[in-house]
Amino acid sequence: MNAGTAVAKFIWAAFGAGGPQRFKIEKRPDMTTVRLLAVTLFAGFTAHVASAHVSIENDKAAVGTSFKAAFKIPHGCKQSPTTKVTVTIPEGIIGVKPMVKPGWTISVTKGDYARAYDFYHGMKLKEGVKEVVWSGGSLESDFYDEFTIVGFVSDAFHAGDTVYFPTRQDCPDGQLIWSEVPPQGKSAHDLEAPAPSLPIVAGEDEHAHHGAPSAGPINAEAAWARATPAGAAVAAAYLTIKNSGAVADRLLSIEVDVVGRAEIHEMAKDGDVMRMREVPNGLDVPAGGSVTLAPGGLHLMFKDLKGPLVEGQSVKGMLKFEKAGSIPIEFRIEAVGASGPGEHSHH
Numbered sequence: 358m359n360a361g362t363a364v365a366k367f368i369w370a371a372f373g374a375g376g377p378q379r380f381k382i383e384k385r386p387d388m389t390t391v392r393l394l395a396v397t398l399f400a401g402f403t404a405h406v407a408s409a410h411v412s413i414e415n416d417k418a419a420v421g422t423s424f425k426a427a428f429k430i431p432h433g434c435k436q437s438p439t440t441k442v443t444v445t446i447p448e449g450i451i452g453v454k455p456m457v458k459p460g461w462t463i464s465v466t467k468g469d470y471a472r473a474y475d476f477y478h479g480m481k482l483k484e485g486v487k488e489v490v491w492s493g494g495s496l497e498s499d500f501y502d503e504f505t506i507v508g509f510v511s512d513a514f515h516a517g518d519t520v521y522f523p524t525r526q527d528c529p530d531g532q533l534i535w536s537e538v539p540p541q542g543k544s545a546h547d548l549e550a551p552a553p554s555l556p557i558v559a560g561e562d563e564h565a566h567h568g569a570p571s572a573g574p575i576n577a578e579a580a581w582a583r584a585t586p587a588g589a590a591v592a593a594a595y596l597t598i599k600n601s602g603a604v605a606d607r608l609l610s611i612e613v614d615v616v617g618r619a620e621i622h623e624m625a626k627d628g629d630v631m632r633m634r635e636v637p638n639g640l641d642v643p644a645g646g647s648v649t650l651a652p653g654g655l656h657l658m659f660k661d662l663k664g665p666l667v668e669g670q671s672v673k674g675m676l677k678f679e680k681a682g683s684i685p686i687e688f689r690i691e692a693v694g695a696s697g698p699g700e701h702s703h704h
C-alpha cells in the first residue's frame with residue numbers, strides 16, 4: 358500500500374460514512390492539515406478531490422446484464438446542502454429501479470422507450486423509468502452520500518461505449534448540473550461538469566455457463582436432479598438462487614417439462630424423524646444473498662413424472678419469482694447416486 362492509498366483510506370473512513378451512522382464534524386481540519394494531506398496524495402487522486410465531480414461507484418457494466426450504479430455526491434452547491442438529486446436514465450438503459458433510501462422520498466418518471474428491448478430470454482421491455490428523483494433529505498456539503506439504482510444494459514450498447522447519466526443537484530441556495538458529455542473520441546477529463554458515466558464492456562455469453570440464466574438481479578445456478586428408475590413418479594431437484602439486487606425476492610412456483618407438478622420442500626423434524634413438507638408461501642431470496650437447495654435440506658419435489666429423468670440429459674423449466682418474474686432454468690440430470698451437480702465423466 359503506498360502513502361496515497363493509505364491517506365485515501367483514511368479520508369474514506371473519516372468522510373465516507375453515509376446513511377444511518379451519519380455524524381457531525383464538530384471541528385473542521387485547519388487548512389495546514391488539509392494541505393499536508395493533499396501533498397501526500399498521488400497526483401490523480403488530488404485532482405479528483407479538487408474537482409470532485411458527481412461520479413458512479415461502479416467501474417463498468419456489461420451488455421445484456423444488470424448493473425448497480427451508486428451516484429456519489431461529493432459536496433453541495435458551494436456550502437448549501439443538497440436537498441434533491443435528479444438522475445436522467447439514458448435511452449437503452451432499461452428496467453431501472455431506484456434503491457430505497459431512508460430519509461429521502463423517491464419518485465420516478467416512466468415513459469415509452471424508443472423501441473422494445475430484450476430484457477431476458479423471451480421478455481421485451483417497451484417502457485420503464487426515464488428519470489429518478491430523490492428529494493426531502495438534506496445532505497450537508499461537508500458530507501458525502503450515494504444514491505443508487507439498479508438497471509439493465511440493453512443491446513443498444515456495445516463494448517467500448519460509455520453511458521452518460523445527466524444528473525442535477527438542487528440546493529436551497531443554488532443548483533449543480535452535471536450533464537456535459539465529451540465529444541466523440543475525447544476524454545471527459547477537461548470538462549467542467551461532466552455527466553456521471555459508466556463504461557460498457559462485452560457481455561458474458563450466458564450459454565457459456567450452462568444452467569446460469571440471468572434475469573436482472575436473480576440468478577439460478579447449478580440446477581440438477583438425480584436420474585430416476587423407470588416408473589418412478591417423483592424426483593428431487595436442487596439449485597442455487599442468487600439475488601444480487603437491493604430488494605428481497607421470492608420464488609413462488611416452478612414449472613418443468615415432463616413434470617406434472619413441482620413443489621418447494623423443506624426438511625422439518627416430526628418427533629425424532631426428519632420429514633419433508635411443502636414450504637407454504639414460497640421461498641425467500643434475501644437482497645444481496647442466496648439460497649441453496651441441496652440434498653438433505655431444501656429441495657424441489659417433482660411429482661407426477663411423465664417419464665424417467667435420464668442421466669446426461671436435461672429438463673427445461675421456468676422459475677416464477679414475485680418480482681423478477683419468470684426465469685428459464687435447465688436441470689441437468691446426474692447419476693442416481695450423485696450428491697451434487699458435476700461432470701458426467703466423473704461418475
Ligand SMILES: [Cu+2]
Pocket residue numbers: 593622633634656657658
Ligand atoms: Cu420433498
